Amino acid sequence: MRQHPIPQNVLDVEFKLFTKFTLKEFAYLATGVSIGGIFLYLTSRGDIPGVIGIPIFVIFAGLGTFFALVPINDQPADKAIANFFTAINRPTQRVWLNDKLKDERIKPELTTGEELNKPKIIGASEIPPVQKIDDFDENPGDDILSEKKLVDIEQVQSSKPVENTENIITISEENISKYQFSIKSVDKLPGNINIWLCTKDNQPLSDINTYLKDINGKILYANKTGPNGYFLTNKVYPEGVYIIEFEGVPTTTPSLRIVVNKDFNKLPLRITLK
Template structure:
């Protein structure tokens, strides 16, 4: 059998600089053995001085020559102290504040999109019912043909009974009333507007701050990909400041003061004043 060399740990390999000892082993022996001699001289009791001196010197020998699972004794003691002193439970505290242009943001639901989704679901259900009935009819015909081939007498007798029953029973007319779908109420926007540049191209992604006379933001709107913004929640009739901000700092607008009424049928139009 071929012999293969065992892999060795080379990242923590220490060279033997002093005889057969590494630098760390030499330092441990040079520190702990003199300390054991000092302990032997300081303790006057004959047996205790030898015992404590051997413990101190043996500790240095253990630190230098006794690894446990390929780890020196000092690493084990260091990990033990770190484990005892470190916390065992961690609690997450969120400190980052929200982005400035997402504060006081109103999300508006479009009722037309909801009704179109419901309408598409109803159409899909009707289509699936029709396809299911259309696929079940050929299966019934195949079953009747198979019965005729296997048991012709029984199948013919059953058909005669069905024909006789149909002749006896008068046809029943079922009057069905057409189902009327409830018409959803179309929710109208309180006011709408559009933002354009000097080339009359709609500008998407612009933030619109609607402030009252006290400077408090009443609405925070954003233009859609067509440059249109709208709000469905009514505001009390008053004069409001319209401030516009482009997150990309590409377009610039003047602050406009407009009067909002109970009914605002005409859309508002605003134009940017970027450099040509």
């Protein structure tokens, strides 16, 4: 005869007494009715007045039935009540994320064996000072300007690439292949303008204030590069010309002028600073 495993906890909700009625639910019901029955018995003997004994019987029997059969938010009543008091007495805050937000917070991973011999940005004149910002994690969607209402911005189209100057470097469809590199999780990136900031030794530069502006210099999005050196935008920007400026880098660096066209993809741009 085949042996069956012995349950370690017979009061567990998974241990069924009969049909869907568990032993735990039966224990709640039996306890409530039994305690109430004691008062009902004392009432029948005349030891307790009926106006006291009968309501007590109804209360205990009702509590037993409630804990045994009534779910709260698809949870057993005892667990739901315990979780409620635990939540209001514990200072820990919980953030519930759906699958979409969880995917957006996954950091991209570099593909092994990828060609890393890319052009380097040589230092130029200093960028005008901008307002300091607080620390933010490297999570796409953490827009430090989200508290301010941004008006619609007219995108300026570019018909031909602008030549590189001492203070600004232009990245367009003619030379973007020199800067972009493949990553495994590119489809999970919410935005299409993404930067990986690193040194000539491929060491990521973190906590660098990075600003995305339109052609008129208005800030569209701002964030700090995270521990892995990534600046990830939180949405797909339409065709136009955009400016990327860095603040807090060890050396002076030129700005980036990025020309976005209809074929522009989400692959990050590798920007190397000396």
